[in-house]
Amino acid sequence: MPATLTPPQLEPRRVIDTPRDADNGAGGRPPVDKRTGGNGDDGGDDFERAAAGRRGPRERLATARIGLAFSLFGILLIFVGLVSAFLVTKSSYHVDAYDRVINSWLPTALPTILWLNTAVLFISSVTAELARRAMFHEQSIMDEWFGLGKPTSKRATVWLAVTLVFGMLFLVGQWVAWLQLQMQRVYYASNSSGHFFYLITAAHALHLFIGTALLIGALAVLRSSKQFATRQIWVDTTVWYWHAMGVLWVALFVLLDFFQ
Amino acid sequence: MNPRLTTENSKLRTEPAPRFTHHRTLGLAYLALSTIALLAGTALSLLMRLHLAWPAWSLPLHGLILPEEYLGLVTLHGTLMLFFVLTIAPQWGFGNLLVPAQIGASSMAFPRWNRAALILFATALSTLLASPFVPGGSAISGWTAYPPLSAITIAGPGQAGGMDLWLAAIAFFALASLVAAVNMLATIITMRCPGMAWHRLPLTVWGWFTAALLSIPAFSVLLAALLMLFSDRHLHTSFFLPATEVVNGLVLHSPGDGSPLLWLHLFWFFGHPEVYIAVLPGIGLTSMVLANFARRRVFAYRIMIAVTLLIGLLGILVWGHHMFVAGLSPFAGSTFAISTMAIALPASAEVLSWLATVWGSKPRLTTPMLFALGFVSLFVAGGLTGPILAQPILDQYLHNTMFVVAHFHLIMAMAGVFGLYLATYYWFPLLAGRMLNDGLGRVHFYATLLGAYATFLPMHLAGLAGEPRHYAQLTGVAGPAGTLLKNLLPLQRHITYAAIFLAAAQLPFVWNLVRTLSGPRTASANPWAATTMEWAPAPVTPPEAAASSHFAVPCVYVGPCEYSPDGNSFHPQWEPLTKVLPKE
Numbered sequence: 001m002p003a004t005l006t007p008p009q010l011e012p013r014r015v016i017d018t019p020r021d022a023d024n025g026a027g028g029r030p031p032v033d034k035r036t037g038g039n040g041d042d043g044g045d046d047f048e049r050a051a052a053g054r055r056g057p058r059e060r061l062a063t064a065r066i067g068l069a070f071s072l073f074g075i076l077l078i079f080v081g082l083v084s085a086f087l088v089t090k091s092s093y094h095v096d097a098y099d100r101v102i103n104s105w106l107p108t109a110l111p112t113i114l115w116l117n118t119a120v121l122f123i124s125s126v127t128a129e130l131a132r133r134a135m136f137h138e139q140s141i142m143d144e145w146f147g148l149g150k151p152t153s154k155r156a157t158v159w160l161a162v163t164l165v166f167g168m169l170f171l172v173g174q175w176v177a178w179l180q181l182q183m184q185r186v187y188y189a190s191n192s193s194g195h196f197f198y199l200i201t202a203a204h205a206l207h208l209f210i211g212t213a214l215l216i217g218a219l220a221v222l223r224s225s226k227q228f229a230t231r232q233i234w235v236d237t238t239v240w241y242w243h244a245m246g247v248l249w250v251a252l253f254v255l256l257d258f259f260q
Numbered sequence: 261m262n263p264r265l266t267t268e269n270s271k272l273r274t275e276p277a278p279r280f281t282h283h284r285t286l287g288l289a290y291l292a293l294s295t296i297a298l299l300a301g302t303a304l305s306l307l308m309r310l311h312l313a314w315p316a317w318s319l320p321l322h323g324l325i326l327p328e329e330y331l332g333l334v335t336l337h338g339t340l341m342l343f344f345v346l347t348i349a350p351q352w353g354f355g356n357l358l359v360p361a362q363i364g365a366s367s368m369a370f371p372r373w374n375r376a377a378l379i380l381f382a383t384a385l386s387t388l389l390a391s392p393f394v395p396g397g398s399a400i401s402g403w404t405a406y407p408p409l410s411a412i413t414i415a416g417p418g419q420a421g422g423m424d425l426w427l428a429a430i431a432f433f434a435l436a437s438l439v440a441a442v443n444m445l446a447t448i449i450t451m452r453c454p455g456m457a458w459h460r461l462p463l464t465v466w467g468w469f470t471a472a473l474l475s476i477p478a479f480s481v482l483l484a485a486l487l488m489l490f491s492d493r494h495l496h497t498s499f500f501l502p503a504t505e506v507v508n509g510l511v512l513h514s515p516g517d518g519s520p521l522l523w524l525h526l527f528w529f530f531g532h533p534e535v536y537i538a539v540l541p542g543i544g545l546t547s548m549v550l551a552n553f554a555r556r557r558v559f560a561y562r563i564m565i566a567v568t569l570l571i572g573l574l575g576i577l578v579w580g581h582h583m584f585v586a587g588l589s590p591f592a593g594s595t596f597a598i599s600t601m602a603i604a605l606p607a608s609a610e611v612l613s614w615l616a617t618v619w620g621s622k623p624r625l626t627t628p629m630l631f632a633l634g635f636v637s638l639f640v641a642g643g644l645t646g647p648i649l650a651q652p653i654l655d656q657y658l659h660n661t662m663f664v665v666a667h668f669h670l671i672m673a674m675a676g677v678f679g680l681y682l683a684t685y686y687w688f689p690l691l692a693g694r695m696l697n698d699g700l701g702r703v704h705f706y707a708t709l710l711g712a713y714a715t716f717l718p719m720h721l722a723g724l725a726g727e728p729r730h731y732a733q734l735t736g737v738a739g740p741a742g743t744l745l746k747n748l749l750p751l752q753r754h755i756t757y758a759a760i761f762l763a764a765a766q767l768p769f770v771w772n773l774v775r776t777l778s779g780p781r782t783a784s785a786n787p788w789a790a791t792t793m794e795w796a797p798a799p800v801t802p803p804e805a806a807a808s809s810h811f812a813v814p815c816v817y818v819g820p821c822e823y824s825p826d827g828n829s830f831h832p833q834w835e836p837l838t839k840v841l842p843k844e
């Protein structure tokens with residue numbers, strides 16, 4: 001990224017200075033700004049010559065990614081909260097009337113379908129990444145820029161749709177896992193480990209559900225948005241979100257399966 | 261002077277007609293929310309004080325204040341003040357109004373998310389204000405909502421519908437804060453104008469930045485805890501409920517083996533950073549305003565940046581000091597005592613920097629300067645009791661007494677409110693184009709300072725004498741405790757009179773606002789001779805170029821406090837370097 005951390009001293013060498021500085025105040029035509037703001041202009045995508053927030057597509061992408069990163073940090077902390085409660089409750093005990101130390105944690109045996117769900121989620125991350133890469137494939141971007149169809153968006157649409165299908169499969173799989181547990185009479189309210197199993201998986205499923213909504217949003221933007229940068233940003237941030245939820249799931253699954 | 265600039269108008273005032281995603285509109289809307297909360301919260305606090313001093317007093321149109329109603333007052337007052345006044349107004353209200361201008365940006369990074377946050381905050385406030393009107397009345401668990409009672413709907417009159425609305429309001433609030441914090445962080449990171457390097461950011465921006473950084477872990481963890489409390493209440497779980505419990509004469513069994521302590525940990529992991537979120541913007545602004553009126557640079561500027569961040573970091577490591585008597589392991593108690601006392605170091609560093617900045621200068625004692633000095637005074641007075649409460653042994657006695665109430669009202673509530681007044685007086689010319697009257701401002705300042713100390717200093721004594729907090733009535737108690745509390749009644753009356761005086765002391769301010777806002781726009785562009793970017797004159801933009809994105813980019817050339825040694829001249833951040841200045 002170009003230097004936003006700026007050099008110690010900045011000369012006001014912005015393009016617009018030139019016509020105005022050349023104006024000696026003796027009249028004549030006022031300076032006219034002929035630039036279109038596109039990337040072809042000098043300084044079009046130049047971080048130092050444009051106002052913050054108007055520095056072109058690269059800045060928009062970077063800003064969106066930073067926003068996403070902090071949002072993911074927040075989501076991570078929600079799960080850190082839940083998981084630390086889980087670990088503390090698991091290892092806590094009370095002393096009963098006969099002075100016995102009682103740890104009443106009954107581990108929940110996880111349904112095996114979760115392994116399948118994990119595999120499905122992994123595949124969906126791969127397809128999502130293919131969609132993201134498609135949006136940044138340089139040659140197709142050039143084609144699209146020249147007006148030779150929408151090759152990037154077409155490819156990304158296909159991969160995102162596949163991701164969406166796999167994502168929904170995962171959600172259905174989680175649902176099945178809950179049903180299976182309930183058939184074994186393990187309910188949310190049964191005991192402490194049941195509380196945490198259902199709460200953690202449901203909180204994750206909710207975030208994945210938001211992910212599918214984002215995927216649908218990204219598909220809609222791919223169809224409708226005229227700006228290439230907008231399409232890129234939607235696909236890019238959605239896919240990073242998706243990856244993050246995938247990694248989070250693996251961590252939660254390992255925790256629930258091996259650390260009960 | 262830069263030829264492209266004119267001194268007639270400041271940047272904020274020439275901004276195009278505000279849309280409802282514009283940071284200025286949103287900033288004012290945030291302030292409006294806080295004003296509603298401030299008025300309601302003040303009224304409730306006066307009712308509490310009247311009831312404590314004259315328990316038999318009956319409220320017109322209502323009658324006697326019942327104990328559960330008193331607890332409802334406490335809960336609503338605390339929630340309104342801490343969340344809706346001291347979190348929204350300094351951080352999101354003034355933050356939105358000033359951050360873009362101070363970093364030389366034309367907008368926030370995500371204007372539409374900003375609006376979403378405002379709508380969530382407004383939803384939260386309406387939910388909270390509706391809570392007293394459901395059957396049973398408002399929640400009675402205080403702003404900390406400790407289980408098991410908060411988790412059991414039959415535990416009290418307000419613990420059913422009122423508590424549910426309270427929880428919903430806080431959940432909306434947490435979501436809104438997360439959205440707003442992401443927006444603030446992204447703005448400060450990506451939208452700084454050319455030349456605005458990190459070390460040139462004003463300390464106010466550092467305050468907002470650190471507070472936003474703290475908001476994310478704090479409110480996320482709170483959200484997780486709210487989720488668990490909600491399911492304990494309605495889905496028959498027992499995250500925070502032990503296996504067996506006797507409540508209101510009923511024996512209750514829970515399926516799991518949860519613990520109320522778990523809530524305390526999660527809550528205070530949020531709660532302590534939350535109080536820093538409330539004061540950090542004020543800390544930053546105090547530094548800048550002291551420097552501005554002393555015409556000196558902030559003493560040890562870069563160290564102060566580090567200190568701000570350090571306060572934030574330590575702030576998330578000290579939550580256990582609220583749990584010394586809750587059944588914490590003694591080892592954990594010592595750990596938290598040490599980490600808490602460690603905060604005294606950066607806090608003292610702030611105070612030293614403030615003192616060193618003004619020491620021996622000849623400050624102009626304008627109203628903003630007075631409020632900045634008032635902030636320092638309250639921060640010291642309230643901070644001194646911090647290390648006392650941080651001793652587990654002393655806290656055995658002082659916990660849940662009026663001593664704690666005195667401590668946090670001085671350091672957080674009063675310092676926070678002084679920060680808000682400071683911001684209002686200082687930035688009023690920028691926001692409204694008019695100067696608030698200085699004479700009325702002085703009256704307001706001295707009366708408020710006097711009222712604040714007269715109200716909250718005696719609470720230390722009440723606490724030392726043993727008065728517990730969250731007690732509706734001090735009379736009618738049998739035994740020696742009754743005698744003890746009865747002896748405190750004269751002190752109670754004094755505190756109540758002082759509180760009424762404190763509230764009345766705000767009238768000069770209201771009068772000042774009305775008077776000034778109905779007068780003409782007479783403020784000059786930079787009346788305080790300030791150096792930071794928000795006071796930069798607006799660039800003249802020829803209409804045909806106004807649409808061009810590249811026109812008239814604000815630039816920063818120097819750090820935020822460049823004054824000549826005699827203090828008579830200064831170098832604003834927006835002015836190009838023509839003469840050679842001493843290296844920053």
Ligand code: HEM
Binds near residue numbers: 648650664
């Ligand atoms: C900078 C600003 C500070 C703020 C806004 C603040 C705020 C608060 C608040 C709101 C409470 C009330 C807890 C309750 O509901 O019981 C509290 C308690 C406490 N504060 Fe502070 N505080 C600050 C600084 C300090 C410092 C510097 C220290 C120590 C060095 C400290 C130590 C404590 C301790 C130990 C308690 C717990 C007392 C108890 O639970 O009995 N605080 N503080």
Ligand SMILES: [Cu+2]
Binds near residue numbers: 531579
């Ligand atoms: Cu604390």
